[in-house]
Amino acid sequence: MTQPTAADLALRLPSLRLLTDAGDLEHYGRDWTRRWTPAPLAIALPSSIEEVQGVVRWANEHGVAVVPSGGRTGLSGGAVAAHGELVLSLERMNRVLGFDAVDRTLTVQPGIALEAVHAAAREHDLVYPVDFAARGSCSIGGNIATNAGGIRVIRYGNTREWIAGLKVVAGNGELLDLNRGLIKNSSGYDLRQLMIGSEGTLGIVVEATLRLTDPPPSSQVMLLALPDMDALMRVFALFRAQLSLQAFEFFTDVALKHVLEHGAQRALDGDHPYYVVTEFEAPDERAQEAALAAFEQGVEQGLISDGVLAQSDAQAAALWRLREGITESLAPHKPYKNDISVRIGAVPAFLHEIQSLLAREYPHIEVVWFGHIGDGNLHINVLKPESLADADFIAQCEHVTKLLAATLQRQGGSISAEHGIGLVKRPYLESTRSAAEIALMRGVKGVFDPNGILNPGKVFP
Numbered sequence: 001m002t003q004p005t006a007a008d009l010a011l012r013l014p015s016l017r018l019l020t021d022a023g024d025l026e027h028y029g030r031d032w033t034r035r036w037t038p039a040p041l042a043i044a045l046p047s048s049i050e051e052v053q054g055v056v057r058w059a060n061e062h063g064v065a066v067v068p069s070g071g072r073t074g075l076s077g078g079a080v081a082a083h084g085e086l087v088l089s090l091e092r093m094n095r096v097l098g099f100d101a102v103d104r105t106l107t108v109q110p111g112i113a114l115e116a117v118h119a120a121a122r123e124h125d126l127v128y129p130v131d132f133a134a135r136g137s138c139s140i141g142g143n144i145a146t147n148a149g150g151i152r153v154i155r156y157g158n159t160r161e162w163i164a165g166l167k168v169v170a171g172n173g174e175l176l177d178l179n180r181g182l183i184k185n186s187s188g189y190d191l192r193q194l195m196i197g198s199e200g201t202l203g204i205v206v207e208a209t210l211r212l213t214d215p216p217p218s219s220q221v222m223l224l225a226l227p228d229m230d231a232l233m234r235v236f237a238l239f240r241a242q243l244s245l246q247a248f249e250f251f252t253d254v255a256l257k258h259v260l261e262h263g264a265q266r267a268l269d270g271d272h273p274y275y276v277v278t279e280f281e282a283p284d285e286r287a288q289e290a291a292l293a294a295f296e297q298g299v300e301q302g303l304i305s306d307g308v309l310a311q312s313d314a315q316a317a318a319l320w321r322l323r324e325g326i327t328e329s330l331a332p333h334k335p336y337k338n339d340i341s342v343r344i345g346a347v348p349a350f351l352h353e354i355q356s357l358l359a360r361e362y363p364h365i366e367v368v369w370f371g372h373i374g375d376g377n378l379h380i381n382v383l384k385p386e387s388l389a390d391a392d393f394i395a396q397c398e399h400v401t402k403l404l405a406a407t408l409q410r411q412g413g414s415i416s417a418e419h420g421i422g423l424v425k426r427p428y429l430e431s432t433r434s435a436a437e438i439a440l441m442r443g444v445k446g447v448f449d450p451n452g453i454l455n456p457g458k459v460f461p
Helices: 006-012 022-028 049-062 114-122 140-146 191-195 231-242 253-261 285-300 313-324 326-333 344-361 390-411 426-431 435-448
Strands: 017-019 042-045 066-069 086-089 096-100 105-108 163-170 175-178 203-211 219-226 245-252 274-281 306-309 336-341 367-372 377-382
Touching: 006 017, 006 042, 006 049, 017 022, 022 042, 049 066, 049 086, 049 163, 049 203, 096 114, 105 114, 114 140, 140 203, 163 191, 175 191, 219 231, 219 285, 219 313, 231 245, 231 274, 231 285, 231 344, 245 253, 245 313, 253 274, 253 313, 253 326, 253 367, 274 285, 274 313, 285 306, 313 326, 326 367, 336 390, 344 377, 344 390, 377 390, 390 426, 426 435
Parallel strands: 042 086, 066 086
Antiparallel strands: 017 042, 096 105, 105 203, 163 175, 163 203, 219 274, 219 306, 245 274, 245 367, 336 377, 367 377
16 A cells, blocks of 8 residues: 555645645654654644644545644643654634624634733733743643643633633544533533543644633732742642732742743842742732731741742733743753642642652752642653763653652652643553543543544553
């Protein structure tokens, strides 16, 4: 049987934009992991739902694997095409399709950037509240595929809370219209929610109806310096009891060092082992007084060493940069990343356990911690020493990740909090899901993607 080519697809869909240049294959065939050599068959850039369906049907007929692609900002290898797959990039499908003032929903194509969604919502004096640092480059389709969380989960939840409806092209090319924006719909299985977080293995999102909400009241941002790890959750409990928190993010002194070297400005004098950026509703003087009272209590109890309250939008942005600039500042060091979560109540014990694990296993390697501590999500970044070969570094990190996965299994946690399983975390799926669950997941994939062409090898082999 003759191997299918991009030329065959071009004959089938003459209006479809296809890219085959070596530079394009490399660019679209990888994500931020940079661990696999891109080797896609071609890059398809459809501009309509009909073209997406045509690509999927052609791929089914010829047994060609399809890798859906958004902003490719993922960190788990979920958008990697390294074995002759056809990359189906949705970047040309990037428009706002409609706004419903009564339902307060925004309907968009999957390739639209999160930042553009935020801007579109503001035009109607509303907000789409899911937010994180990659807002300018990540796409809504990718956010849906990984059920993205971000910095405001403790206030607004994950992406799935804000998806009113989806149109999805299943693995057989059929178009599914899921939930249709309904608030109440008890007519059987909610296939919309099944698609959210499925990493492009069940279907390709081609349209999304997003729920919007009122802008939050005026808020203030505070940077706190903490004397030790035990203070983290105690300060979180103190502030949560007295304030309406929108975000509560922590990072270490090592993370601060890197982001300052990358151009951020120091906000507090002295060196402290732990820092927190928190944002809270402060619509009036009473709320601001409550924030200062919480801060003073923390100082009196020895939980807070220092702090600064932003006095302007510019200063608030500068404080947020200390947290949001970390990932970019670490990129030149080729970090190996872990994205993990446990119940909030399990965080203190878990932090101590993994601190001991990482100190023991990485005695001469720099490890950077930061994360959404208010929702139990921790990011661990292991920085590759220049003297260590890439393969040796990955092997050492994977050994430690296996130990970390066992710790998470004991704690009832997850090896992937918000970045998906992809290729990177596939060996550790069993630490989070039981054998029975994985068998059911395989069965679900078989129903939606009977020929196994959608993102094969991702999540499970």
